[in-house]
Amino acid sequence: MTQPRWLDSGEMAAWNAFLEASHRVGRRVEHQLREQEGLSHPQYEILVWLAEAPGQEVRMTELATQLVTSKSGVTYQIGKLEKAGLVRRRSCPGDDRGVFAVLTEQGLEKLRRAAPGHLEAVRSSLIDLLTPGQLEALSDSLNAVNRGLGSAD
């Protein structure tokens, strides 16, 4: 460890803004989904990823990677969604270890019903608070961050 590399006031402000925004936005989105749709945000995200995947199915580990969460977390949430009939499990042909999470018809229906309210929450919590230029700049910056962190896990 060499000299500590402190953050200047601008860098610190950016970090604090990032932290605060993460919490505030995450909180609002989770509340909306929970109260109006009876879904947690992780659950909703799973439904989205499944709906967009070919065959509406994704392997458990790939789901964990995409959602940036733990494997056990995915096991837990898929269990919940399965009990609710929104998702089912399918063993993976050609790999006895593998498990596909598959979106059910009910799951797709649930997603369709939940989407408008969720998107409205995303708008009011983030999108509509920014000018088009700000939004684009935000997107660019965060994409750079994600590119930087995606490789070095």
Add this chain to the structure above:
Amino acid sequence: MTQPRWLDSGEMAAWNAFLEASHRVGRRVEHQLREQEGLSHPQYEILVWLAEAPGQEVRMTELATQLVTSKSGVTYQIGKLEKAGLVRRRSCPGDDRGVFAVLTEQGLEKLRRAAPGHLEAVRSSLIDLLTPGQLEALSDSLNAVNRGLGSAD
């Protein structure tokens, strides 16, 4: 509810980038603190807020507001920090309901030791991945978001 206001591809990309960055950055920072300093991120944040406050003390509810978390969450974490000797509680003169969380000498020491590694993690997870221009743009955008959400809780 009127017509659903869908997100265009740019808006959706921004939202996904925000979600992914929140998870990736939060995860890295939490890991670093946990592994190298034995602190959770919420705990570290509490120490920072206390250190910066006049008298190194903050009321419980104010702490919850600043950290954008729940009151019971603060009660829990302060309990942990108190057991570790990093924080102590002080009843609030003039308001028997009130409780101050006070940073101890040990707590300040802990913060001083933990800060360099934490800041290095913040750098490698966010700051150093962006150009100065990108960082400023990010800061501006997120500040706008926080201003928008700060009032309408």
Add this chain to the structure above:
DNA sequence: ACCGGGTTGTTCAAATTCGAACAACCGCTA
């Protein structure tokens, strides 16, 4: 066919988070 290293998904215990409920208290008003 058989190892040996790597992968996959689950289980488990521990830690954390949240909101609702609660008791105690504050300040203001009649």
Add this chain to the structure above:
DNA sequence: TAGCGGTTGTTCGAATTTGAACAACCCGGT
């Protein structure tokens, strides 16, 4: 001073998350 709406911090149970440990499996080299 008695009452009442609002605030404060804690407690409680339920839900969620995590990593480590694990059993089962895959695959390439021998």
